[in-house]
Amino acid sequence: MRGFGIGDRSTLPISILTAVVIVAAWWGASEARLVPHLFLPTPEEAVNAAISFWRDGYANASMWEHVSASLFRILTAAAIAIALGVPIGLFMGLSRWAKGVFDTPIEFYWPLPPLAYLPLMIIWLGIGEASKIALLTMAMFAPIAIAAQAGVRSVSLERVNAALSLGATRFQLLREVVLPSALPEILTGTRIAIGVGWSTLVAAELIAATQGIGHFVMSASQFLATDFVFVGIGVIALCAFAFSFGMKMLERWLVPWKGQS
Amino acid sequence: MDRASVWFAARDGKPVHALDRVSLDIPEGAFVVALGTSGCGKSTLLNAMAGFLPLSSGAITLNGHEVHGPGAERGVVFQKDALLPWKTVAENVALGLKFAGVGRKARRERALSLLRLVGLQEFANSAPYELSGGMRQRVGIARALAPDPAILLMDEPFGALDSMTREAMQELLVDVWSRTGKQIFFITHSIEEALFLGTHLIVMSPRPGRIVARFDLEFVQRFARDRDARAIKTAPEFPELRDRVRAIVHQDEVYRSAAE
Numbered sequence: 001m002r003g004f005g006i007g008d009r010s011t012l013p014i015s016i017l018t019a020v021v022i023v024a025a026w027w028g029a030s031e032a033r034l035v036p037h038l039f040l041p042t043p044e045e046a047v048n049a050a051i052s053f054w055r056d057g058y059a060n061a062s063m064w065e066h067v068s069a070s071l072f073r074i075l076t077a078a079a080i081a082i083a084l085g086v087p088i089g090l091f092m093g094l095s096r097w098a099k100g101v102f103d104t105p106i107e108f109y110w111p112l113p114p115l116a117y118l119p120l121m122i123i124w125l126g127i128g129e130a131s132k133i134a135l136l137t138m139a140m141f142a143p144i145a146i147a148a149q150a151g152v153r154s155v156s157l158e159r160v161n162a163a164l165s166l167g168a169t170r171f172q173l174l175r176e177v178v179l180p181s182a183l184p185e186i187l188t189g190t191r192i193a194i195g196v197g198w199s200t201l202v203a204a205e206l207i208a209a210t211q212g213i214g215h216f217v218m219s220a221s222q223f224l225a226t227d228f229v230f231v232g233i234g235v236i237a238l239c240a241f242a243f244s245f246g247m248k249m250l251e252r253w254l255v256p257w258k259g260q261s
Numbered sequence: 262m263d264r265a266s267v268w269f270a271a272r273d274g275k276p277v278h279a280l281d282r283v284s285l286d287i288p289e290g291a292f293v294v295a296l297g298t299s300g301c302g303k304s305t306l307l308n309a310m311a312g313f314l315p316l317s318s319g320a321i322t323l324n325g326h327e328v329h330g331p332g333a334e335r336g337v338v339f340q341k342d343a344l345l346p347w348k349t350v351a352e353n354v355a356l357g358l359k360f361a362g363v364g365r366k367a368r369r370e371r372a373l374s375l376l377r378l379v380g381l382q383e384f385a386n387s388a389p390y391e392l393s394g395g396m397r398q399r400v401g402i403a404r405a406l407a408p409d410p411a412i413l414l415m416d417e418p419f420g421a422l423d424s425m426t427r428e429a430m431q432e433l434l435v436d437v438w439s440r441t442g443k444q445i446f447f448i449t450h451s452i453e454e455a456l457f458l459g460t461h462l463i464v465m466s467p468r469p470g471r472i473v474a475r476f477d478l479e480f481v482q483r484f485a486r487d488r489d490a491r492a493i494k495t496a497p498e499f500p501e502l503r504d505r506v507r508a509i510v511h512q513d514e515v516y517r518s519a520a521e
Contacts, residue, residue, distance in 0.1 A: 158343040161313050166357035167333030167408055176356070180347045257346035257390060 041227035049227035050234070058228060059219045061211050067235065069211040073129065074194075074201050077136030081193060085141045086186060089148025090178070102145070110142035114200045115207070122208060132204050139200045140193035147189020151182025184255045191247045198240050213239070280305050281469035282319065287412065287461075292438055292445045292481060294459030296452060298510065302470020303448045307416050310446065311337050323411060333357055336405030338415040342397040344389040350400050351376065351385040357408035375403040378437060395426040402437060412444040419454070431458055432490060439485040452506050456480055456499060457490070464509055474509050476502070 023043060029035055030042040041049070053063050061069075091098040109117070118135055125131035155178050163177045205214025217232035251258070280302045287293050295303040308314040310321055312331040321328040323335065331337075336357075344353045354375055355368040363371070376382045379399040381392075389397055398418050405413055419427045431454060438445055449455050455462055457480055464474040480493050493499060 156343070158339050158341055159345065161311070161331065162337065162339060162343040162404075163356070163360075164313075164331035165311055165333070165335060165337040165414075166404070167360045169360070172360050176359070177345065180345065183347075255347070257388065 038224060039226060041230060045227045046230045046234075049225075050231045053216075053228065053231050058216055061216075063235075066211055066213050066216045067239070069209075070201060070205065070213045070239070073132050073136060073212070074197050077133050077140055077197060078190075078194060080133070080137045081140035081144055081197075082190060084137075085144030085189075085193075086148050089145035089186075089189075090152055090174070090182065092145065093149040093152025093182070094174075094178075099149070106142050106145060109138065110146075114139040114196075115203050118204055118207065127208055132201070132209070135204055136197050136200055140197045143193040143196060144186065144189045147185045147192070148182055150189075151185030152178055154185060155181040184251075184258045187247070187251050187255065191244065191251075194243050194247060195240075198236075198243065202236055280309065281471045283470065283472055285463065285472070287444050287446060290442050290444060291460050292447065292458060293461045293463065294447045294449060294455040295463050295465055296449060296455040296506070296510070297465035298450060298467065301465040301467040303465050304416055305470060306465075307337075307414050307446065307448055310412075311335055311414050333361065333408040334411045336408065336410035336413045338398070338401045338405050338413065338418045340417045340420055342389070342394075342401045344397060344400055344404070346388065346390055348389075349386050350381065350389060350392070353389060353400055354403045354407055356404060361408060371407060372403070375406055376400075378406075378440070379403045379433065393426075395422050395430055398422065398430060399433065402434070406437070406441065406443070410443070412446060415445060415447045417448050417450070420449070427454070428490065432484070432488075434458065435481055435484055438481075452503055452510070453494070456503055456506070457484070457494065462506070464506060474506075476506070478502075 026040075027043050030037070030040045057063055057065065088098070088102055092102050093099075114135055117138075118131070121131040121135050125134055159177050159181065160173065163173050168176065201212075202214040202217075205212035206218045209215040213232055213236055217229055217236070220226075220228035220232060283302075283306060285293070285306075295306060297303045305314065309316055310328065312328055312335065328335070344350075345356070348356070351369060351372040354372040355363075358368045358371060373382060373385055376385055379402055381396060381399055381403070384392060384396065389400065392400065401418065402413075419430050422430060434445075435458065437443075447458060449458075456478060459478050460481055462476040462478055463472045464476075465471065466473045480499065483493055484490060487493075
């Protein structure tokens with residue numbers, strides 16, 4: 001029986017064809033000089049720029065230094081945001097007082113674009129790593145805490161009652177039932193947080209940094225080195241893709257039961 | 262064992278008289294079945310016995326101790342299995358033992374012997390979602406038995422199963438009951454199931470929930486002895502009693518709708 005919609009049929013060949021068409025259009029447009037060369041490098045120039053970036057670096061730093069500066073920021077911030085967001089979110093789901101207390105600041109700052117308070121972070125914490133990591137932590141904390149809280153709320157009463165009638169203490173209930181039940185939501189929240197963190201990071205580096213992929217794109221653009229800008233965007237896309245792939249793998253490994261029961 | 266419960270439950274501010282001074286004594290080794298239409302308070306009664314619901318007045322005692330909140334000496338089997346999907350079948354069964362601080366090896370051994378009791382030993386390492394509905398309920402029964410409770414409370418455990426699985430589960434439950442000698446309090450809305458399983462039957466009526474009839478039965482002892490379910494259900498006294506009980510349930514319904 002055929003289901004409604006596209007079902008399970010693979011879209012891979014269509015996706016590959018689309019990608020080929022886009023690259024061909026880029027190549028055609030740049031070769032034919034439909035757009036001034038300054039604005040649109042050819043694919044070949046972009047590849048050469050990538051090789052030169054790989055070999056010699058750019059703006060007083062090697063490619064690895066740029067990438068690792070960005071990765072260090074986002075991974076440190078993610079670790080702090082998870083370490084704070086998961087327990088606080090669980091607590092908010094369990095206690096009326098915790099929800100009342102933490103809801104106020106989260107609901108106030110979470111809808112703000114993080115770049116709006118970046119200047120404040122710089123005034124308070126300086127231009128160095130601390131301000132950027134604090135900014136990212138704040139941007140990533142809210143979605144994780146909100147997801148953990150929603151995860152607690154999704155725990156079925158029957159599971160809780162079952163555990164209690166088997167003699168669970170409050171702590172055992174939390175560890176054996178509530179936390180694993182909330183884990184799928186926490187992972188979804190973390191995935192969203194990584195996305196938010198990544199876009200915040202690049203934007204923050206465009207504004208204030210001496211290293212990092214965002215800074216690399218910014219300084220290339222100031223010299224109108226469009227081919228290097230293309231390379232920078234490509235590197236950012238690759239990193240973002242790798243993160244989202246890694247989260248999917250993590251989900252498959254940690255919550256294989258998701259959607260099964 | 263269990264005596265004199267009196268109380269009211271309130272929901273959204275409106276007081277609902279869910280159970281009206283229900284008194285019930287469950288003797289050692291008895292299999293008590295509560296029968297009634299939906300909303301008659303039988304689940305409320307079970308939830309109160311399990312400790313999930315507080316009483317408004319009256320008391321529930323088990324072996325001389327008053328019941329306050331849920332506890333491992335009262336095992337509960339739910340309508341929906343409520344198994345934990347991230348644990349294997351054996352780990353689910355052993356959950357109560359883990360809470361009690363039993364060591365890993367002893368836990369595993371006890372879980373395997375309970376799975377043998379319900380005929381699922383070869384599924385010990387499967388995930389719960391790989392099992393059928395009937396198998397999951399059997400895991401639920403094994404899990405409730407693991408901490409060795411004094412009484413097993415079962416809330417329409419076979420309600421979601423197809424009729425063939427249901428009959429097999431009833432026979433399995435009688436086996437478990439006669440082998441462990443546990444007291445069982447069992448809720449159902451199927452008259453046949455009630456008659457076949459119980460040593461004692463109470464018929465309940467809603468608004469306010471109360472017991473309107475009590476019967477002592479002996480079909481289940483006969484089954485435990487002869488193991489012939491068909492002979493029991495076709496013997497003349499089975500349909501006779503079934504019609505009497507049905508008349509009580511229906512009469513009560515007619516009376517209620519007339520009152521409204």
